[in-house]
Amino acid sequence: MSEFAEMPEVAVADAPKDNWVDRFAPQVTRPYLRLSRADRPIGTWLLLIPCWWAIALAGLSDGFRLWDLWLAVSCALGAFLMRGAGCTWNDIADREIDASVARTRSRPLPSGAVTVTGALVWMAVQAALAAVILFSYNWLAIGLGVASLALVLIYPFAKRFTWWPQAFLGLAFNWGAVLMYAAHAGEVRLPAMLLYGAGIAWTLFYDTIYAHQDREDDALIGVKSTARLFGDNSRVWLRGFMAVAVVLMASAVISVPIPPGKVLALILALAGVWGFGWHMAWQLHRLNIDDPAQCRRLFLSNRDAGLVPALFLAVAVFL
Template sequence: MTQAPEMPEAAPAGRVADAPQANWVDLYAPAAARPYLRLSRADRPIGTWLLLVPCLWALALAGGAGGFRPWDLWLAVSCAVGAFLMRGAGCTWNDITDRDIDAKVARTRSRPLPSGQATVRGALVWMVVQALLAACILFTYNWLAVGLGVASLALVAIYPFAKRFTWWPQVFLGLAFNWGALLAWAAHAGEVPPAAVALYAAGIAWTLYYDTIYAHQDREDDALIGVKSTARLFGENSRTWLWGFFAATLVLFAAAVVLAHAGAGRPLAFVVALAGVWAMGLHLGWQMRRLDLDDPASCLMIFRANRDAGLIPVPFLAASAWLG
């Protein structure tokens, strides 16, 4: 299982406080590139994984239920590269819009913009470069997927402002971060069936779960500066809400499996796919047993553990393609 990370009070000069120690950016990246890679969170890959996982769910469930195609290998690889690029562009945009807020929060004041490692103009150029590279990948897909990809930009643009006007910014993050479930399914099949919509909803519930945990790291600073979050909204009732999001994730994910396999007449494939959802639930249950919402290090550890939770169903879903 994931080990609890250290949460230093202050980052060494030029580093980011909540980045893993001895990450590749700090160790190996050229000095001039480090501020921009940090803007992209390349030193913290968990966000890329969380953006990629719904794409993998969609490809594995659609392929497992209806059969894989040679094109799907490119879709999997390109989704991984695209997740890295779009997560980087989104995080850069987030840091541009939040630079004044980040300067007031202990965990984020060491980020490149509030700490002076990068300029706003440089960050804007870097954001555009990443978005254009991602667009080059997107335009290799069918037109439905391209349209969905372009539409996702509205969610990416709005998300950083959500915590200023709603207590539910995690909903906006969920809408943006799980869009890949719809896009990848469309790229695979040329359509967005009800199973894809249910999978998208499952991803949103999962994001509400893990990002509420993440937000508990900053709830005291957020209260001081007036930033809204579900962690602040739920307060002492957070664990009850987390159990609810946990249950909603599994129910909606199971519904996606049922819809994807309906009428296929392959009971073993269906059972194996559902077993993947059950296995993910076991991991989430382990997380809830270990979670201490009053300990920032515990919150960060459990947040990062969701990479493993999200990947667990993928081989089960994919294996269904070869089972009767």
């Protein structure tokens, strides 16, 4: 029997209702698209947004070029493909854990909708398509893209050996900030590294909120997370991550060598950082770590939080 033969229809419990995969995708493709989390686009957004930050931040010093349009579009495609490949790898590694957690046992691998062999093939297809995009960039960006695979491979196992798997996710999910800065500038400068640090702090913020959904199940099966580590002190830690993210992002903007006469661009870029911080402060005000549904809603709102500085930075480039 083919590994890609049509499997019984199995809906994923934590996917949005009426998502495009369930409504429009051919039935035979649905288990694989669900494996890639195509029915839950938030992960693609959170992987993509630091890439857009970096392109705009690099453009503050020398403006946008036509090439940057390709960078913006191609990194969106690459984020979709690499997020899909990463989620597939994560689910292969976590299939036994996912079967023990109420929220995840309906995912394609633990539910039997996809075989491990089929998942491996699907992962390879997505990674190969992403590689085609990566090889359109300069050699430094290509090297950085290849190096990121080490973080992708390690991440699913982090929760087995450290209380800080969210830090490993931050390292992997924000690598695009360094890569896309290099794709624009041809080198990695201080602003890119500061932006990378801001993204890591942001990931620690939003993924700790996300992890509170599974805190009880994780405790039962022995899976580590910052949500379990911080417990009732989570709000204090989250406030610290918020502060670090804002300070590092503001420092990244200030460290860009902006041409004389572009003071308004600097002010607008910093206004975007301010808006980013206020959005996280709003999340903290609303947070109830004992309400999984609210934790999920706040986690999802980080798409909008991340788009605020992306928009302000992009507009500042044109001033």
